[in-house]
Amino acid sequence: MLEIARISKRFGTRQALDDVSFAVEPGEVFGFVGSNGAGKTTTMRIVLGVLSADAGDVRWKGRPVDADLRRRIGYMPEERGLYPKMRVGDQLRYLARLHGLAGADAAAAVTRWTERLGVGARLGDEVQKLSLGNQQRVQLCAALVHDPEVLVLDEPFSGLDPTAVEVMSSVLRDKARTGVPVIFSSHQLELVERLCDRIGIISGGRMVAVGSVADLRERGGAGAILEVEGPPAGWAGALPGVEVLMDDGRRTRVRLAAGTDDQDVLRAALAAGPVREFRRWRPPLTELYRDVVQEGPAPEEPAA
Numbered sequence: 001m002l003e004i005a006r007i008s009k010r011f012g013t014r015q016a017l018d019d020v021s022f023a024v025e026p027g028e029v030f031g032f033v034g035s036n037g038a039g040k041t042t043t044m045r046i047v048l049g050v051l052s053a054d055a056g057d058v059r060w061k062g063r064p065v066d067a068d069l070r071r072r073i074g075y076m077p078e079e080r081g082l083y084p085k086m087r088v089g090d091q092l093r094y095l096a097r098l099h100g101l102a103g104a105d106a107a108a109a110v111t112r113w114t115e116r117l118g119v120g121a122r123l124g125d126e127v128q129k130l131s132l133g134n135q136q137r138v139q140l141c142a143a144l145v146h147d148p149e150v151l152v153l154d155e156p157f158s159g160l161d162p163t164a165v166e167v168m169s170s171v172l173r174d175k176a177r178t179g180v181p182v183i184f185s186s187h188q189l190e191l192v193e194r195l196c197d198r199i200g201i202i203s204g205g206r207m208v209a210v211g212s213v214a215d216l217r218e219r220g221g222a223g224a225i226l227e228v229e230g231p232p233a234g235w236a237g238a239l240p241g242v243e244v245l246m247d248d249g250r251r252t253r254v255r256l257a258a259g260t261d262d263q264d265v266l267r268a269a270l271a272a273g274p275v276r277e278f279r280r281w282r283p284p285l286t287e288l289y290r291d292v293v294q295e296g297p298a299p300e301e302p303a304a
Contacts, residue, residue: 001025002047002150002181007056009042009205016042018205020056024150024181024198029172031196032185033289039205040185041078044154048075060150071099074148076139078155078185082127088114088138089123092145099146106145113141118167132159140168144175151175153184157191169195193285201292209292217282219292222256226269227277235272239265253281 002024009017017039024030034040045051047058049070058065065073083091089110096106114120117137119130127135136159143151151172157165172195176182186192192199193213201209209216227250228235236252237244241260246253252269256262262280269275283291 001059001061002183003059004043004047005056005059007043007046007053007058009046009051009054016205017046017053020202020205020207022200022207022210024183026179026181027176028181028197029176029195030181030183031192031199032183032202033187033189033192033199033285034185034202035293038202040202041154042205043202044075044152044183044185047152048073071146072149074143074146074151074153076143076151076153076156078158080127080135080139082135082139082142084128085126087124087126088119088130091127092138092141095142096145101146109145109147110141113144114138116167116171117141118164133161133164136160137164137168140171144171149180151180151182151184153182155186156184157186157188165191189285189289199285201289203293209288213285216285216288216292219288222260222262223254223281223283224256224262224265225251225253225277225279225281226265226275227251228269228272229274229276231269231272235268236265239268251277255283 004020004022007017007020020039020043032040032043042051046053047065049065049067060069063069092110092114093106096109097103101109111120114123117140119134119137119141122130122134127138130138136156140156143153156168160168172182172184196213198210198212199216200207209219223245229250236242236247236254241257242265243255243257244252245255254265256265266275266278269278
């Protein structure tokens with residue numbers, strides 16, 4: 001298990017991270033979500049040892065992460081970390097050797113990952129001559145080429161077309177199935193919701209929510225979508241325990257307070273007019289993100 005335990009970091013007068021804690025289990029895909037400047041990249045750089053924390057620590061399998069353990073982490077930075085004038089194949093073999101692979105093993109790993117990620121035909125090209133999407137694929141190859149025990153990826157889907165997104169998503173799922181904990185940051189919330197087992201939301205350097213999508217949806221409250229033909233204006237707003245989120249005169253979306261019986265809402269809808277649709281609804285991650293950032297920190301996730 002990768003544990004980020006109560007880390008804090010200050011740059012001058014700015015508190016970049018404030019007592020941040022979460023854990024990523026083996027075989028888990030963890031989405032790290034937050035606005036620009038929220039603290040995602042700073043956290044990842046501390047995990048990698050690029051930055052040191054003012055307080056707290058990072059542990060892998062119960063041990064503090066040191067220089068030796070960091071060699072077993074695959075890291076993909078948000079900014080391109082490749083040598084632009086170096087050929088793709090030479091660069092990846094070089095990076096594999098830096099991580100301790102023998103020459104033949106390094107060459108085999110480069111072939112395997114470049115073929116898997118669709119850049120096998122570009123081994124002789126300089127990185128700077130690739131499209132941004134292919135540079136991103138090569139960057140992921142660099143993170144994977146030494147068969148890491150942990151994957152830490154900062155905005156790995158940035159600049160990718162839908163086909164490349166699916167390829168990269170498949171790779172991350174496959175790595176997780178082998179027991180590798182995968183943590184990645186992204187602004188593409190629909191993708192995070194679809195791909196991740198759990199999600200952490202950071203705002204202003206503090207964790208405001210950690211949990212599965214289902215857990216966070218429970219926090220967002222139950223809801224319902226109803227379509228009632230010709231209802232009286234404002235019919236749903238008068239119901240106890242019901243918050244109207246949308247009402248266009250025909251379709252109504254409501255959030256139900258804890259303990260509110262959706263069957264009571266259905267009965268009220270039937271009294272308002274013929275009901276053409278009634279179904280339970282949970283807010284998508286985009287709405288959950290907005291709500292939890294506004295609400296502030298959730299109860300602290302204990303560090304093991």
